Amino acid sequence: MRLFWILSMALVSLSPASAETLITSLSNHRVLINSNYTGTSIAVFGAIERDAQTIARATGYDVVVTARGPRQFLTVREKQKVGPVWVNQEQQKFPQAPAYLSVLSSRPIEETTSDQLRQRQKIGLRAIINAPDFTNDRGDGEDKEFREALYRLRAQEGLYLEDERGVTFLTSDIFRASIPLPATAPPGEYDVQVVLLADTVILASTITHFELVKTGFEEQVGAVARDWSLLYGLATALLAIAFGWLASVIFRRD
Structure with a gap:
């Protein structure tokens, strides 16, 4: 038993540590909404720290910033014209859909990630909307039209958006992004996830928060x-x- 413990400790000591560390910060953690509020933006600043043995990667880094607003219970209904009136037909419920969703990246996500990685880690607007737990799955893709309808309606309101050039590298290790918040963004707590990638591999990830508050x-x-x-x-x-x-x-x- 003692020999097993010594070997386990030796393996832990020999396991490589993370080569890169991601440090992020927001320009504001609390946004006040008053009668003159017309929308704003939250700046995301990030820095990549490498240990002494790690040199800069030849291919460079990629960053994806995902902001999610408070969860809402949403229902999308399909309308059909019957005679002179429109009536509701089928409907699809989204129990935990984010009221706001934006994805900002330093390059097109398709170029920086694989299909499997996007689906598994829910990276990118389409990957989040098409995830099985985004709604009550009907199976055989029967809810695809409802997912597309929700995305289209939210995008028209400026609440669902994706910007493949929304993250700017100021230097090779320092980047900045700006999360736009329209006046229609609901109050509540927002989560901001920052993912660092290189060669389609996730190196580090951080999550921070800010809040929209009526005053x-x-x-x-x-x-x-x-x-x-x-x-x-x-x-x-x-x-x-x-x-x-x-x-x-x-x-x-x-």
């Missing part, structure tokens, strides 16, 4: 609507009635 009057209204939903609904209805009555008085024709 001021918007935060108070949201808190009342969430915590006092019945009272908020009654107050909204009464306010609408009051404004309607006031408008009828002002614009009354004698």
Whole structure:
């Protein structure tokens, strides 16, 4: 038993350490949303550190930055025209779909990764959307149209995007990326994953977070609507009635 322990410790001591270390930082970890908010961007800074025995790789490095927003329960419905009206037909539920999803890379992802790596590690927008756990899989690719519809709708809103030149290397070891956040991006916690690759192999990965937070009057209204939903609904209805009555008085024709 003692001999086995000594051999195990020897193997651990001889195992090679990671040659590269990835260090990342965000320009802001908390974004405040007020009445004048029209969108913003979060800068991602990264540095690649090598140990003393590791020299720079001849092929260089590649970086993929993936930002995911808070999870939402989404339903995509297929509409079909029956006579003069449109009616809902089949539907597909996405229980844990990110409300926001962006993928930024230093080069086209197809050039820096293999198909197997993208599918296994969910690298790239298509790999994430087509992952089996992205929705309730129907089998035989029957949910493909619903996945494409979700991507198309979110892309039109600026909430799902991919930029194959979104990461810029300032030097051979220092890079920068900018995550665009439109005004429609929902509040909540966002995860930012940075993956370092070389020769289609993942060398290192980091995950950090930032938060979108409503502030001021918007935060108070949201808190009342969430915590006092019945009272908020009654107050909204009464306010609408009051404004309607006031408008009828002002614009009354004698």
